[in-house]
Amino acid sequence: MRPFEYQRADDAAGAVAAVAARPGARFLAGGTNLVDHLKLGIAAPDLLVDVSGLPLDTVEELPDGRVRVGAMVRNSDLAAHPLIRKRYPVLSEALLAGASGQLRNMATTGGNLLQGTRCLYFQDVTTPCNKREPGSGCSALEGYTRNHAILGASERCVAVHPSDMAVAMSALDADVVILGAAGGRTIPLTALHRLPGDEPDRDTLLEHGELITAVDLPPGTYSRSAYRKVRDRASYAFALVSVAAVVSMDDGGTIGDVRLALGGVAHKPWRAARAEDILRGAQPSEDNFRRAAEAELESASALGDNAFKIPMVRNTMVAVLRDLTGRPADV
Structure with missing residues (x-):
């Protein structure tokens, strides 16, 4: 047991000041990670x-139509909230696909976003891992790679981000509200997490001492949306591949707007921008769905054991788009 000090925060500013003042300090919320x-x-x-006791545990609609989710809102409460279920079903589905009921009762919105990107080698302190000990090497490169990245990886790290919720929020174009020692700022959720590059030990762009206080969801109702997760067992398993999709249709039957995010494939929730560009304004056809998926996967690189992820991403993306656009499968 390594000794540490414990302090219960009275307010967000005080919590930020306490952590910012000590390089070895950490925030504790639900603690599930x-x-x-x-x-x-x-x-x-x-x-x-x-x-965990800060008054950041509410879901409220803002005057401009956005919905603000406090960082301490528990995953179970967020998934069950009537406003979330009605306006953002993709988010509710993603939350319910994550972890177990017991963990969802403890896990918080802010903490879920800050889950460490990791793999089994990261959690085995007897093996080299650049995320745990920068410069020590990546054991996964020559090891077990079935669950690892096919997009955006580097020679320093091939682990994938574990959050389901973050994938759905990425597809929704959510914003993250942050408080730091220098004041507050808001950034797109798609900019929060980072690819490994030469610093795989840094999962996000947050500075030490910065605290997520809320997530803002965009105005509108996103009823034509869905989250699909492919995993080894029915519950309590990270995604091998997941797809969050938000679609709107034009009056003429073409795809008006589409937002796609992938999980289980990269060091961060992967926004499928290439696929989106191809699908906007296109007819909802099987050929167009496949063409978009193939374009997104052009830069994909398998590690051996995880080559199956490439067709799995394509097929899952096509299936989700087919369901959301009402397009029957080609015979």
């Missing part, structure tokens, strides 16, 4: 600042 890492010896903070 951090506590595991403490037990495994991966994380060793000298101070934990508990933010």
Whole structure:
């Protein structure tokens, strides 16, 4: 057991100040990720600042039609919230696909976004891992790669981001509200997470001491949306591949707008921008769906054990788009 100090935050500004002042300090919310890492010896903070009691646990509609989700809203509560179920079904579906009921009851919105991108080698302290010990090497490159990245990876890290919720929020063009020692800022959720590059130990663009206080969902009702997750078992498993899709149709039957995000394939939720560009204004046909998926996968690179992910992404994306546009499967 490594000793650490514990402090319960009275307000968000005080929590930020406490963590920003100490390089070894960490925020503690639901603890579903951090506590595991403490037990495994991966994380060793000298101070934990508990933010779980802060009044950031509401879901409210803002005057401009956006919906603000407090960072301390529990995953179960968010998935069941009537406003979320009605306006953002893709988000509710993604949340219910994640973890287990017990974990969803504890996990928070902010904490879910900040889950560490990891693989089994990261969690095994006896193996080299650039995320855990920068410069030590990546054991996965010559090891077990079935669950690893096919997009955006580097020679330093091939792990994939585990969150289901973040994939859905990426497809919704959500914004993240952040408070730091220098003040507040808001960034697109698609800009929050980063690819590994030469610094795989950095999962996000947050500076030390910055705290997510809320997520803003866009105005409107996104009833033509869905989340599909392919995994090894029916529950309590990370995605091999997942697809979050939001579609709107023009009066003439063409695709007006489409937003696609992929999970289980990259170090961050992967926004499928190439596929979106091909599909906007196109007829909802099987050929167009496949063409869009193939364009997105042009830069995909398999590691051996995970080559199956490439056709799995294509087929899952096509199936979701077919369902959302009402297009029957080609015989």
